Amino acid sequence: MKSLRLPRSPKVIIGLVIVGFFIIMTVIGPWLAPYNPSSTAFAPLLSPSAHHWLGTTSLGQDIFSQLLVGARATMVVALLAGLAATILSMTVGIAAGYLGGMSDEGLSLLSNVFLAIPGVPLLIVIDSYLPVSSRSNFFVIGLIISLTGWAWGARVLRAQTMSLRNRDFVEAARIIGEKRTRIMFTEVAPNLLPVLASSFLFTVLYAIGAYVTLAYIGLTSTAVWNWGTMLYWAQANNAPLSGEWYWFVPPGICIALVGTGLALVNFGIDEFINPRLRAGGLTSRQRRKLGLPRRIRLGLTPVIHSTSKRTVVAAPAKLVSR
């Protein structure tokens, strides 16, 4: 098992910082919020000010509080959905890749079908049938989002499992007589961790988009504050065309930022999985200082004249007296 090395790439560090920031917001957001987000006590459509950092909605609600409180629902549902989807894709993908044969055929068919059906339209159909009372339940929403987003991870995990299955250490375990399920858990699964992590992050990314889309259309309960609902209200009250940017821009930016953070962390995992993607060692400034060209060009091996670390001793032959 490769040891976990701390990521050095700035991209990944920025990504982790962003995601960390929003996780913190999820936890302490509602506590930090200055006002009750649903409270209509204030004057409507105020521009950002010291009292209301992001102004107020057309109903007189504080937008900043909505943003802070809304983080929780958005992130929690997305994380739940990501978790559920990853469990689903693990089960289907690893089993399909490892068992092979008819099981593989059947499970692959299942994942391919779910992959081909467009996710969000299906989500909309399912959600529209849900009784309104269920729509505020995080678990229910998370579950149906995961039902539409697990297929991609299953496919990737299946491919990875298949390539691992034929590796020597798995073969060795099989020869010793380990049970199949045990092999799957103890030998195959740990090597799948990077792919799993990447798949999880990707699914969370999808889940945020799906949840926000549902909220924007109005398919989630308006009693629960999330960033998508904010956009729904903003759109319903014609905020974009009226120039009330402080209402609809912040939630959109937050969504984009979380997504960007997740994507950046995913880059790091990609680079871990595929070493070729890792940035080559030296920054362009370092290269210039050493006399190297700024970019590595294929077919133009760079030429430098450095002091040699080890010189060939061109000493004259000396008679060695014994």
Next chain:
Amino acid sequence: MIADPLKTHAAAAATESPLRRVAPVHARHEFVLEVNNFSVDYGVGEDMVRAVNDVTLKLRRSQVLGIAGESGSGKSTLVYAMTRLLRAPGVISGGDVTLNLANEGDLDDVTPLSLVTASERELRNIRWSHVSIVLQSALSALNPVLRVGREFNEVLKTHRKGMTRSQRHDRSVELLKMVGLNEDRLARFPHELSGGQRQRIMIALALALDPELVIMDEPTTALDVVTQREIINELNDLRSRYGFAMIFITHDLSLLIELADEIVVMYAGAIVERAGASDLYEAPRHPYTFGLLNSFPPLHGERRELAGIPGSPPDLAELPKGCSFAPRCPFVMPRCRLEAPPLTNIDGLDRSVACWLHIGGPSVRVPVELSREMSPLRTRFTALEDRA
């Protein structure tokens, strides 16, 4: 020369095979490639590792130079760096490589080109038309989504702009015939061909523009023994017919004995011995060469105990002081661990070795295994006197 439509008028003027021409006076005409004090590193600064250390060699026209050594000896790094094809983080850290190009095959019109300082355009001009390369794995060297014929068409189109499409096709067919393949192979994809067929195509491709120098990087390593033998024979045949110089890299010294004119043995990035092929085989001087020869049983001759070489190749980042081979040498002396022996000419002939046993002065007793007599009859390199 190979009948090349654009060159027929020039070739007509030089109807004699270059092999039979009178030996030219200047080194430029005699040597197609001159490598001087060439060094290649991986990485720069603190983590730098020297992969090729101060290599000097010369390659005569139409000569075959074999480079032998274990993995990590620097043989592949050397040739890729020479042609500026070495990938990052490889860096050329010293020395020069000069290609003496004969324009249009005319040995009176030779231009030297330093590959180390050449521009991208100059490199592109001479690549494939004067120097071509056969990579180790033909399956990965051919674009998997393109038909084989397109690879041929591409080189011909790039470097011989005057050819028409049907001329290019004819030439491709001719090249395939040269390596014993049917023309229908042109329409195939790489994955549809066997390993031997692919390697033959690589060779045909390498010869497409009638280059002066062909570099082969372990071309037969991935093949079975029978196919390997066939290809070596074909290479011999092609070379004697078309007169290109060849550098053949391998870890299997026995292949070089019959294929090469001169052999260079590399260890830990430096040349440890250089000699004519038969001289090397009959009378190895360096202990490493001796070890290598004893690792491959010959099919004929007396039965010998197979020795091999104890130990493993050194870590280039942590080379020992003194001779790099000292830790594994069965004839090691105290001096070997202190000072690295320079590559020095010995036996008064065109062979050199980097070993204190032979260059340490008359007081050193040379082991009997390393002091065999060379046979007086030598078919190659007889009367080659001057070098510039």
Next chain:
Amino acid sequence: MRMLARRLALYIVTAWVAITANFLLPRMMPGNPIQTLIGKITGTVTPNEIRAIRLSFGLGFHQGLIAQYFTYLTQLLHGNFGVSITLGAPVSAILRQSVPWTVGLIGLSTIFSFAIGTFGGALLGWSRGSRLDALIPAATFFQAVPYFFLATVMLLLFGSDLHWFPVLGAYSQTVTPGWNLAYVSSVIRYGELPLIAIVMSSLAGWMLGMRNMMITMIGEDFVLMAVAKGLPRRKVIWHAARNAILPSIANLSLAIGLVVSGALLVELVFNYPGVGDLLLQAVLNEDYPLIQGIFLVITLAVLAANFLADIVYLWLDPRTRTVAAV
């Protein structure tokens, strides 16, 4: 060809699954939505329409589940998608009007996005380490922005504030539909901003994926070979790109799903007379026949696009065609 047959079979199965899901979902949900629906609309629509709706759900007479299923299937085959309760017209007629707009918009934007994205990605991958790398964080950010958000911002910026583009609708109210120049140019003009919005949202995905594949390909021997052959740089890039593009096409099914979802919302923002706006209205009014109809049409269109992509992939990657080596 066997590959294609397998893919076709997959799509047929998928279509069947979608159709069956449409049938089963309302019956699985607590509260019997269908009865509620029919109860709601009785009196507001004609008895014929009620009958059509019942049939489209498979409720012919009091039948068992299996019989209902077959009724449902037969109705579908006859094109009876039910009647929209909000618009009072057969769903099939409504769809016939809006679907072309959606297909045109999404189709064109996908083509543009794919082309620009893979081309840009190839350049990014090749010029790794150059100043172009600054595009990567920007592309990542754009990829994370929800489609409708970007569309809204663009609407605001370019439509309302700067008046560069017309907003709202597919063509100017002043022209008459038909094959005349005024209409066609108006259609193009009105379609530009939605198209740009969709392209900008989906571009990054193609670009980053292609970049990663290019970097992997450049490490392959055949690209070094292309350089060794003395080919001009653009030909070397082509060799690598020709291989690097394959996964992008193979993953089209995933990508198209995302693009379609996003594009529907963009239509919403721009009031484009496609399927998106329709969907919103249907959802708000719990117009199940319309929702189902839209879902089916979208699924079928996506499957068709997938099949096209499979054909293209087969054509581009010869390794999938033959099974054994000589």
